[in-house]
Amino acid sequence: MLQEQLVTNIQSEAEATGFSGTVLVKKGNRAAASGAYGYADKAEQRPNRLGTRFGNASGSKLFTAIAVCQLVEQGKLAHDSKVIDILDQADFPQFSPDITVHHLLTHSSGIPDYFDEETMDDFAALWITRPMYQLRQLKDFLPMFQELPMKFSPSTRFHYNNAGYILLGLLVEKLGGMPFTDYVEQHIFAACGMADSGYFSLDALPGNTAQGYLVKEDGTWTTNIYSIPVKGGADGGAFVTAPDMLLLWEGLLGQKLLSPEMTNLLLTPHIHEDKEEYYGYGVWITKRSGEIYKYHVTGYDPGVSFHSAYYPASGTTAAVLCNHSRGAYRIMQAIEKCLDSQMDM
Numbered sequence: 439m440l441q442e443q444l445v446t447n448i449q450s451e452a453e454a455t456g457f458s459g460t461v462l463v464k465k466g467n468r469a470a471a472s473g474a475y476g477y478a479d480k481a482e483q484r485p486n487r488l489g490t491r492f493g494n495a496s497g498s499k500l501f502t503a504i505a506v507c508q509l510v511e512q513g514k515l516a517h518d519s520k521v522i523d524i525l526d527q528a529d530f531p532q533f534s535p536d537i538t539v540h541h542l543l544t545h546s547s548g549i550p551d552y553f554d555e556e557t558m559d560d561f562a563a564l565w566i567t568r569p570m571y572q573l574r575q576l577k578d579f580l581p582m583f584q585e586l587p588m589k590f591s592p593s594t595r596f597h598y599n600n601a602g603y604i605l606l607g608l609l610v611e612k613l614g615g616m617p618f619t620d621y622v623e624q625h626i627f628a629a630c631g632m633a634d635s636g637y638f639s640l641d642a643l644p645g646n647t648a649q650g651y652l653v654k655e656d657g658t659w660t661t662n663i664y665s666i667p668v669k670g671g672a673d674g675g676a677f678v679t680a681p682d683m684l685l686l687w688e689g690l691l692g693q694k695l696l697s698p699e700m701t702n703l704l705l706t707p708h709i710h711e712d713k714e715e716y717y718g719y720g721v722w723i724t725k726r727s728g729e730i731y732k733y734h735v736t737g738y739d740p741g742v743s744f745h746s747a748y749y750p751a752s753g754t755t756a757a758v759l760c761n762h763s764r765g766a767y768r769i770m771q772a773i774e775k776c777l778d779s780q781m782d783m
Contacts, residue, residue: 440780444471447772455768458651459743459760460488462680463773466753471773472680478648478761480659491634491647491677492759493666494744495737498676501622502603503543503720504690505610507700508625514613515539517703521547521605524612529580532587539609541592542602543719544709548590551601552582573667574639576607576618596711600673607672618672630689632682639669647677648761650741662741674737683746683757691748705733738763745770752777 448461448471458476462469474486509515515524517540522533533549541547553564564582572578583601590597607618614621619637627635638644640663650662670676678686689695696704707716707723707730714731716723724731734747743766746757756773758766 440465440776441470443776443779444773445473447776448473448769451769451772455765457760457765457769458486458762459492459648459758459765459769460486460490460680461756461758461769461773462488462684463754463756464684470754476761478646480649480651486648486761487646489634489646489679489681490759491638491644491679492744492761493648493650493670493737493739493742494674494676494678494683494735494746494759495739495742496600496674497678497683497735497737497744497746498670498672498674499603500686500690500720500735501626501676502606502610502618502672503704503718504626504695505614505618505621506539506543506606507696507704507719509610509613510539511697511700515609517543521609524609525605530584532585534588534592537592539606540708542599542606544717545596545599545602546593546709547599547602548588548592548594548597549599549601549605550583550586550589551597551599552579552604553600571641571668574669576604576611576671579604579667579671579673596709596717598711603673604671610672619670622676626686626689626695627682629694630682630685632678632685635676635678635682637670637675638677640666641668643677648759650739650761651763652741653762662739665740666742674739678759680757680759683759684755687746687748687755736766743767749777751781 452475460474463471474488476486478484478486478490519539521537522535537547610621611618623636651659653659693701704719706718709717714724722734732747732749737744740763743760743764745766748755758769760766
């Protein structure tokens with residue numbers, strides 16, 4: 439019954455909205471629904487497939503949080519470690535010396551962001567005066583925020599912050615002894631069996647990868663190659679497949695990546711964002727009636743929309759990957775409508 443409802447709802451929503459991407463839903467270890475829609479390459483009319491790679495934008499912050507927690511378990515770091523002590527105060531002259539790893543993980547550090555979502559709404563506008571093709575390493579982002587003043591004192595409120603995750607990535611590089619993207623690919627993706635996922639440059643994408651598209655109201659389009667950094671990093675921009683993303687949830691929840699205690703800490707609602715939404719370490723947490731409804735990650739960039747979640751009450755995981763700027767949210771709503779109806783029966 440659930441499987442039939444899911445397939446019908448997803449198909450109906452995909453057709454109504456012109457969805458371009460892939461969808462995979464599993465209940466336990468069994469696939470409940472899957473589908474692929476639209477084109478990975480519009481010019482060549484190459485269709486999306488279930489195993490197509492898509493950018494996942496800020497959905498990658500979970501990978502960064504896992505990497506940091508691994509270093510904590512190795513004794514190289516602590517959640518209350520002072521970040522500026524480990525990096526270099528001279529590089530961040532106006533940053534508070536009281537900022538901890540926990541503050542960065544929970545978006546409560548108060549540092550300035552290079553893309554402040556409270557005051558900015560066009561990510562692509564960042565690259566009008568900055569060559570996006572030069573942003574290939576974490577250190578390349580530093581001139582965009584490192585000398586700006588603090589927005590508020592650490593721990594006083596939640597403020598979603600990409601720059602904070604850049605700093606976390608720099609900690610991983612310094613203490614992990616390798617480039618951030620190599621660390622994630624070796625210690626997280628490989629450990630979960632995510633063989634098709636990685637951090638790829640837009641000017642050297644591997645096969646079976648979807649181009650990201652900005653689609654205008656008249657149906658014309660451009661790719662997103664001039665609208666996002668050329669290579670992803672600690673604040674977002676990995677490429678994943680839908681099956682690989684569910685392997686990530688399986689690895690995390692099955693304690694393949696972290697100990698049970700550290701896994702629970704990562705999934706703890708550390709800070710309240712708004713209404714039902716809380717934030718753990720790199721993961722959003724939705725509560726309903728005092729219970730955890732879902733753990734989820736999302737990502738939006740020009741030409742990218744991404745949602746993935748685990749629903750503990752039903753043991754269901756879902757991943758929706760889209761190579762348009764919008765689309766994943768509506769499909770996720772269709773999935774949740776089915777799951778909620780089953781819970782009410």
